[in-house]
Structures are given as C-alpha cells and as structure tokens.
Amino acid sequence: xxxxLLKDLQILRRSPLLVAVLVGYSVVVSLVAGAALSxxxxxxxxxxxNLVPSDKSEVALGGRRIDASKYSEKLFExxxxxxxxxxxxAIEKVRSGEALGALVVPADVTxxxxxxxxxxxxxRPTVEVYYNAENPLKRQYVQDTIESTLAEANxxxxxxxxxxxxxxxxxxxxxxxxxxxxVGKVDIxxxxxxxxxxxxxxxxxxxxxxxxxxxEQVSRFAGLAAExxxxxxxxxxxISQPVQVKQKVVAGSSSSFSAFAAEAxxxxxxxxxxxxxAAGMLALEREENAFGRLVRxxxxxxxxxxxxxxxxxxxAFVLTAVMLGILGALLGLDFGRAPLWLVALALGxxxxxxxxxxxxxxxxxxxxxxxxxxxxxxxxxxxxxVPSGAVSEGLxxxxxxxxxxxxxxxxxxxxxxAISGGELLAPLLHLxxxxxxxxxxARVSLRRFA
Amino acid sequence: MTSVAAGAPLALTADGVSKxxxxxxxxxxxxxxxxxxxxxxxxxxxxxxxTTLLQILAGSLRASGGSVSLEEGSVGWVPQQPxxxxxLTVAENLRLFARLEKRPDVPETVERMLDxxxxxxxxxxxxxxxxxxxxxxxxxxIGLLAEPSVLLLDEPTSSLDPRQRxxxxxxxxxxxxxxxxxxxxxxxxxxxxxxxxxxxVLADGELLFSGTPSELEQTVGGIAEAADFESAFVxxxxxxxx
Numbered sequence: 010x011x012x013x014l015l016k017d018l019q020i021l022r023r024s025p026l027l028v029a030v031l032v033g034y035s036v037v038v039s040l041v042a043g044a045a046l047s048x049x050x051x052x053x054x055x056x057x058x059n060l061v062p063s064d065k066s067e068v069a070l071g072g073r074r075i076d077a078s079k080y081s082e083k084l085f086e087x088x089x090x091x092x093x094x095x096x097x098x099a100i101e102k103v104r105s106g107e108a109l110g111a112l113v114v115p116a117d118v119t120x121x122x123x124x125x126x127x128x129x130x131x132x133r134p135t136v137e138v139y140y141n142a143e144n145p146l147k148r149q150y151v152q153d154t155i156e157s158t159l160a161e162a163n164x165x166x167x168x169x170x171x172x173x174x175x176x177x178x179x180x181x182x183x184x185x186x187x188x189x190x191x192v193g194k195v196d197i198x199x200x201x202x203x204x205x206x207x208x209x210x211x212x213x214x215x216x217x218x219x220x221x222x223x224x225e226q227v228s229r230f231a232g233l234a235a236e237x238x239x240x241x242x243x244x245x246x247x248i249s250q251p252v253q254v255k256q257k258v259v260a261g262s263s264s265s266f267s268a269f270a271a272e273a274x275x276x277x278x279x280x281x282x283x284x285x286x287a288a289g290m291l292a293l294e295r296e297e298n299a300f301g302r303l304v305r306x307x308x309x310x311x312x313x314x315x316x317x318x319x320x321x322x323x324x325a326f327v328l329t330a331v332m333l334g335i336l337g338a339l340l341g342l343d344f345g346r347a348p349l350w351l352v353a354l355a356l357g358x359x360x361x362x363x364x365x366x367x368x369x370x371x372x373x374x375x376x377x378x379x380x381x382x383x384x385x386x387x388x389x390x391x392x393x394x395v396p397s398g399a400v401s402e403g404l405x406x407x408x409x410x411x412x413x414x415x416x417x418x419x420x421x422x423x424x425x426x427a428i429s430g431g432e433l434l435a436p437l438l439h440l441x442x443x444x445x446x447x448x449x450x451a452r453v454s455l456r457r458f459a
Numbered sequence: 460m461t462s463v464a465a466g467a468p469l470a471l472t473a474d475g476v477s478k479x480x481x482x483x484x485x486x487x488x489x490x491x492x493x494x495x496x497x498x499x500x501x502x503x504x505x506x507x508x509x510t511t512l513l514q515i516l517a518g519s520l521r522a523s524g525g526s527v528s529l530e531e532g533s534v535g536w537v538p539q540q541p542x543x544x545x546x547l548t549v550a551e552n553l554r555l556f557a558r559l560e561k562r563p564d565v566p567e568t569v570e571r572m573l574d575x576x577x578x579x580x581x582x583x584x585x586x587x588x589x590x591x592x593x594x595x596x597x598x599x600x601i602g603l604l605a606e607p608s609v610l611l612l613d614e615p616t617s618s619l620d621p622r623q624r625x626x627x628x629x630x631x632x633x634x635x636x637x638x639x640x641x642x643x644x645x646x647x648x649x650x651x652x653x654x655x656x657x658x659x660v661l662a663d664g665e666l667l668f669s670g671t672p673s674e675l676e677q678t679v680g681g682i683a684e685a686a687d688f689e690s691a692f693v694x695x696x697x698x699x700x701x
Contacts, residue, residue, distance in 0.1 A: 012558045016544065016551075023546040023585070298542040302601070305519035305536060307559040 010316045013308060017290055017320050031282050032328060038278050040335060053151045055088040056102035056111035056139075058095060061119055068123045087154050096137070103139050110151035113137040122166075182235045200238070204231035265429075271336040272424045273394070279329045279354070280361050280386050280417060287321030287365025288378035291451070296375050310455045314366055314448055321362035322355070329354050342428055349427035356440040357420035363447035364416060370454030386417075393418035416443050467494040468530065470640035471516065471609045475525035478511050478664070485511045486664040488525065493609060493640040498631070500655035501644040502692065504701065507661040509644035510539065513611050516642065532608025535639075539613040541598035545587040549578050549597050552586060553604065560605045572600040575630075592623040599627070603634070610634060612643035616650065628654050652688040660692070662701040 021028055067076050091108055093099045099111035114136050121134035138155055140148045180187050184199020198206075207228040214221050294300040294313070304310055333350055336342070365382055372378040392412040397405055412418040423436035471493040478486040486508045493499055501509045514520035516527055517536035543552050553569045562568040573579040576596045586594060595618055602610060612631070616624045632654065635641050645651055651658050652672040660668035660675070668675055676691040679698060 012555055016547065016555050019551065020544060020546045297544055298538055298540045299544060301514065301517075301519040301538055302536060302542040302556075303559070305517050307556070 010308070010312050010319075013303075013313070013316045014320055017316075020290075020293075021324075031286070031324065034278065034281070036331065036335070038274055038332065052087060052089040053109045053154055054107070055090055055151065055155070056093050056099040056108040057085075057088075057090040058093050058099040058111070058113045060096065060116040061114055062116065065116075065119055068119050087158050088151075100139050103141050106141065109141055109148075110155060111137075111139040112155060113139070178238050178241060182238045200231045200235040204228050204235065207231065267340050268342060268429055269425065271333070271340055271342070272421055272428060275329050275333050275336065275354075276357065276417060276421045276424060277390055278332055279325045279357055279420065280390060281383075282328055283321045283325035283358055283361030284365040284368065284382040284386055285379055286324055287317050287362045288369035288372065288382040289375050290320060291317045291366050291369030292373055292375040292378035295373050304455075311452055314370075314451045314455065317366045317369070317451075318359060318362040318444070318448060321365050322358040325358040325361060326351075326354050329358065346427060346430075349433065350424065352437065353420070353423035353427040353433070356437050356444070357416060357423060360416035360420065360440040360443040360447070363444045363451065366451040367447040367454065370451040385415075389415040389417050393421060413439070414443075416440060419443065467496050469493075470495045470497070470530055470532075471534070471642070472528045472530075473512075473516065473525070474528070476512065476515055476522050476527060477524040478508070478515060478520070479523045484664050486515070486522075489661070489664075489666045490525075491659055491666065491669055493642055495608065495638045495640055496635050497640050498635050498654060498656045499640070499642045499659060500651035500657070501642065501659045501661060502646075502648055502651050503661035503667075504696065506663070508664040509661055510613050511664075512661065513613050513642070513644055516609075517611050529609065533605045535602035535605060535607030535610040537599050537602035537610070537612040537615060539615075539617060541586075541594040543586045543594060543597055543601070546585060548583050548585055549573070549589070550582040552597060553600060556601045557604050562604060568604060572604060575603070576600045591618040592620065595619060595623075595627070599630075607639065609640045609642065612641065614645060615643055616645070616647065624650075648689040648692050660695065662696060662699065667699050667701075668695065 091102055093102060096113045099108075099113050102108040103111045118134040118136065121132055124132070136159065138152075140151055177187070179185070180197050180199065182200050184197050184202045186194050186196050207224055211221060211224050211228065214224070291313075294303065300313075303313060308316075330351060333342075333354065337344060337347075337350075368381050368385065369378045372381045389412065392408050393415070395405070395408050395412075399405075400408065419436040419439035423433060423440060425431065426433040426436065469492055473492075474490050475488040476486055476490070477484065477488050489508075489512060491499075501512065503509055511520065513536075515522045517534055518527075519536065544555070547555065550569055550573065553572050554565060557565045557568045557572075573582050576599070578593065578596055578600070581589065581593060586597065589597070595615065599612070599615065602612070610631075615631070616627055619627060628650070631641055631643075643655075655672065657670060658668070658672055658675060659666060668678065670678075672688055675695060676688060679691050679694045
C-alpha cells in the first residue's frame with residue numbers, strides 16, 4: 010500500500026495545476042474568510058443631506074433645548090456618509106452608484122418634531138430614504154442599516170421626552186422650579202405642599218365649619234394624586250424600554266459567528282479536496298487500466314480502497330490544518346485546543362475520503378467521479394447548514410437524517426466542539442461510523458470496477 | 460515456428476472454466492493445458508470470450524466455475540490496453556510494479572527490463588509521451604517483471620505497426636525458447652498461424668478446437684479446400700454453426 014501511496018503522491022506532484030488548485034483554493038479561502046471575518050462588515054456608503062438650517066436644529070422640550078442634529082450623528086456610526094447639500098444631489102449619488110442609499114432630513118423636521126412633542130397636531134416628522142435597487146441584496150442591507158439606526162434615534166428621542174415628562178411629574182408631585190418659554194422660571198407649589206397647606210387650614214377651622222367638608226375633599230385628592238403620580242414614574246421609565254432581553258444558550262453551540270464561519274469554510278474546503286481527490290484517484294486506476302493488473306494479487310481490493318482513503322484524508326488533513334492555522338491566527342482562536350482540532354480534522358478527512366472513494370467506485374471514470382463528487386457535495390453542505398426552525402418540524406427531521414448520512418454535519422459539529430467546546434465524542438464516533446460505511450460501499454462497488 | 464519439445468513440463472491447466480454474467484454464459488467449461496516453452500494462440504470471433512478467459516487465467520477475474528492451476532512459478536499478464544500510469548516515467552512504472560511484485564532486487568530488475576525491451580534511452584520519459592508501440596513494450600515488460608513461467612497477452616499487436624509487430628514476436632519467441640509458456644489472444648489469424656504452436660478456437664464461450672494450425676486446416680478439408688489459414692478458420696466456424 011505504501012508504494013501505491015507514493016505513486017499517487019508522485020502523480021499529484023506531476024499534476025501542478027491540480028495541486029495548485031487544491032492548495033491555492035484552501036489557502037485563498039482561508040485568507041479571504043479570515044480577513045472578512047476579522048475585519049468585520051464594511052460600512053455602506055450613504056449620501057446624507059441635512060436640509061435643516063443650523064439655527065433651527067434645536068427642539069424645546071419643557072424648559073430644555075435639545076439639539077436634534079446629535080441624533081443624526083448616530084447614523085454615521087453604521088454608514089460611511091457622503092455629505093451633500095441638496096436632496097437632488099443625494100438622489101444623484103444613489104443613481105450614479107456612488108452611494109448605495111441616500112438619507113434626506115427635510116428642513117421642517119425639527120418644527121414637526123416640536124409640534125409632535127407639543128401635541129399641536131402638525132404631523133409627525135419624516136425623513137426621506139432613497140435606495141439603489143440595482144442589487145436586491147445591497148438594497149436590503151442598506152435598508153436594514155438605515156431602519157435600525159432610525160429606530161435607535163427614535164428610541165433616544167423618546168427616552169429624552171420621557172425623562173423630561175418624569176421630571177415634570179416630579180415637580181407636580183413635590184413642587185419646585187420649572188423654566189417656561191417667555192415666562193422664565195416659575196415656582197410650582199406641587200401636590201404634596203398643596204395638601205400640607207390645606208391640612209394646616211383645616212386644622213385652624215372650627216369643628217362644624219361648612220368649608221371643612223370641601224377642603225377635606227381637596228386634601229384627599231391632593232394625597233391620592235401625589236401617590237399615584239409617584240407610581241407613574243416607574244411606569245413611564247418602563248415605556249422607554251418596554252421589553253428587556255435576557256439571553257441564554259440552552260442547546261447547541263456557543264461559538265461566535267466568526268468561529269463558526271471559519272469552521273464552515275474549513276469543512277467545505279475539506280469536503281471538496283477529499284471527495285475530488287479520492288473519487289478521482291480511484292477512478293484513475295481504472296482509466297489507466299491499472300486496476301486489473303493491481304488486483305490480480307499485487308494489491309487487495311480492500312487495500313486499494315484503504316490506500317485511496319488514506320491519500321485523500323492525508324491531503325485534506327494537511328490542507329485544512331494549514332487553513333485552520335491561518336484562520337486561528339487571524340481570528341484569535343484558542344491554540345491550546347489545537348490537538349482537538351487535529352483529531353476532528355483527521356476523522357473528518359477520513360470520512361470525506363471514504364465517501365469520495367465510494368463515489369469513485371460507483372462512477373468508475375475520472376470525469377464522472379469528479380462531477381458526481383461536486384454534485385453530491387453541494388446539497389450535502391447546504392442541508393447540513395439548515396437551522397432548526399427554518400423549516401417545518403417534519404422536514405427538519407428528514408433533513409437531519411439525510412445530512413447525518415454524510416460527513417459534513419458531524420464534521421462541522423466535531424470541529425465546532427473542538428474549537429469552541431461542547432460534545433466532541435459523539436460527532437467523532439459518527440464520523441468513524443461513516444468512514445466505515447462508505448469504505449464498505451467503496452469495497453462492494455469494486456466488484457464491478459474492472 | 461518451432462514446435463514444443465515433446466515431454467515439456469506442464470505449466471498451466473485450465474479445467475472446466477466457466478463464467479456467467481447474469482443470464483449470459485461468457486465461458487462454458489473451457490479446459491486446456493499449456494506447457495513450458497509452448498506458444499498458444501486463442502482465436503475466435505468478437506465476443507467469443509478470449510479476453511475473459513485470459514483475465515481468469517491471470518487471476519484478475521473470478522471464474523464462476525472450474526479451476527486454473529499453475530504448476531510452478533507465476534503468471535505474467537499483459538492486458539490489451541497498456542495498464543500503465545501515464546504520469547510516471549518508464550523507469551518509475553517498472554520500479555512501482557517491481558516493488559508490488561515484491562522482486563528481491565528492484566533496481567536490478569528494472570535495469571534488466573529496460574535492456575530487454577530496448578527502452579533504456581527512454582527510461583526517464585513519461586509514458587504519456589511514448590508512442591503506442593513503446594507503451595506496449597513497457598506494458599509487456601511489466602508482465603515479465605516477475606520472470607513468469609506463463610505469459611498471457613491479450614491482443615498484444617493491436618496497436619503496433621508491422622515492423623513493431625515483428626520485433627514483438629521475435630521477443631516473445633525468445634521468451635518461449637527460454638521456457639516461458641506464452642498464451643495470447645489475437646484477431647490476427649495470420650499471426651496465430653505463424654507464431655503459435657497450438658491454437659484454441661473459442662466461439663460464444665465454448666472451446667471448439669485445440670490443436671496446431673495445420674490440424675485446424677485439415678479439420679475443414681485441408682488448405683486445398685480453403686485459400687489460406689484465415690479462410691480455413693472462417694470455414695471451421697461456419698461448419699460449427701458460428
């Protein structure tokens with residue numbers, strides 16, 4: 010078997026294009042994936058036209074003045090803005106493709122915001138958003154970014170309003186000074202102080218005085234109002250953030266997105282390299298007419314199957330170990346767990362190698378084998394990545410069964426557990442069982458191989 | 460053509476060899492023997508079972524029934540299509556198969572085969588760059604690596620020009636003279652007449668005749684009845700309903 014293995018490595022060495030594709034593919038994929046994952050998403054370019062005059066950017070809220078333009082700055086945390094002066098300029102930037110979208114803040118936005126806060130009924134302030142529909146994916150991306158940012162700005166404004174409202178309530182309950190437009194600072198008596206004055210007045214009145222019943226009514230109202238308005242403050246606070254989020258992972262992986270994406274890139278590369286190499290190299294034995302010569306006593310059929318699995322697994326293991334090393338360095342993965350990574354990679358590569366040999370045994374020709382390996386691998390990978398809840402329960406169970414019959418899902422699970430922690434033994438055993446099963450299929454298929 | 464010395468030791472025995480592919484009988488109880496130094500040509504129409512018989516004798520195909528026994532030594536197998544790795548050089552192919560054959564001295568074996576096949580000056584060339592004739596020479600060389608007592612060749616001259624065919628037959632005759640039993644399948648009936656001590660006629664998996672070429676001619680009424688050996692062979696098949 011070792012001579013056959015050396016022969017295959019020699020053949021690979023004489024096929025520089027194939028080796029370049031196999032090695033180059035893995036290295037390029039790991040570098041691109043690593044760079045993309047470590048640098049994070051780039052900001053979309055958005056044209057921004059603020060038509061609000063600089064002297065009218067403030068909104069009066071109670072006695073305070075709030076600069077509305079500071080909320081627009083929130084947007085620039087998530088987009089790369091091109092500042093323009095007019096609506097037309099902004100739209101032109103989108104049309105020309107220079108910007109993926111445009112955000113126009115009309116001149117009357119602060120006036121309408123002021124009216125909304127003052128309940129004057131002048132209509133809600135509106136900002137205008139323009140998109141480039143050339144690419145639906147980009148459009149969706151810009152749309153989501155702008156909408157989420159505007160939602161944050163809206164929330165920040167409502168929080169400011171609620172804070173101001175709570176301060177007013179406090180003054181109404183406890184009394185204090187409030188700054189009002191034109192009038193200036195005014196001292197408000199407050200319900201508690203009002204009640205204290207009324208109580209004092211009641212105490213000075215004779216027992217049978219006719220005003221006593223009316224004053225007692227006012228005193229009770231002041232007391233009740235003060236207590237209830239006090240209670241309304243936490244209610245107002247809860248309105249500013251009605252739903253709190255508490256997150257806890259109860260099952261599955263706790264990997265970060267970047268680690269999981271790196272694992273998927275590594276397993277996909279492993280799949281292609283091992284399947285194509287195993288299927289192609291076994292089919293090559295037949296295409297070169299060497300199979301008949303080999304199995305007449307020189308090499309057993311089982312030995313031939315084993316040799317091809319070892320060859321493909323070895324190549325896929327080395328390439329993906331290099332890939333994972335690069336990705337690990339770029340993404341800051343814990344290299345202390347590297348021995349576990351290697352175990353997961355080795356068993357994954359063996360399972361994919363066995364599957365590739367089975368494909369090569371069934372198809373019997375290099376071109377058919379390569380095509381079959383490619384055609385089989387893509388749906389297998391896609392099925393393994395379908396998350397629970399994305400489809401109906403029955404369909405998901407079916408997908409789990411189908412994807413469990415191929416190495417992609419257990420390999421991804423094993424690598425995920427090796428990198429981020431979690432149950433490792435079960436996916437490793439799964440991979441070992443698949444290696445054996447595909448090895449048997451390959452061996453049986455060789456009966457009709459010559 | 461030299462005849463086999465009387466009393467040459469037995470090299471190979473096929474006894475009632477049969478092969479079935481589903482309902483189809485590719486071989487039906489074929490029996491014959493081959494002696495050291497004997498040259499046996501297997502002739503017959505397309506689909507007669509010639510290649511199947513050789514594959515079974517070579518051990519690369521399992522028979523459905525019957526047995527094949529080798530008296531001593533080993534069997535060398537030269538398939539019709541060169542069974543070589545086209546990305547490897549002549550020497551690398553010889554070295555690989557010498558190792559797989561577990562030859563005691565691999566470098567010496569490779570050197571010997573390069574000399575025997577006259578391919579020493581092409582030893583470093585990839586098989587893919589060789590002519591069909593030279594590929595066939597390497598193909599035969601690999602069949603001879605183990606110094607077999609029986610050499611099986613399937614259509615050995617099908618890809619060769621007349622000059623290369625002469626060289627090949629001279630080489631094969633030399634092997635037979637040295638005591639190797641040579642069994643070959645061919646469509647070229649003239650080659651069977653010229654280079655074989657004995658012919659086996661197969662048709663539809665059945666062994667119809669085993670004897671010298673002249674015995675075959677006599678069976679159909681002598682050469683006077685048929686213009687040449689090929690005509691005699693065709694006539695024989697007609698007489699037997701093929």
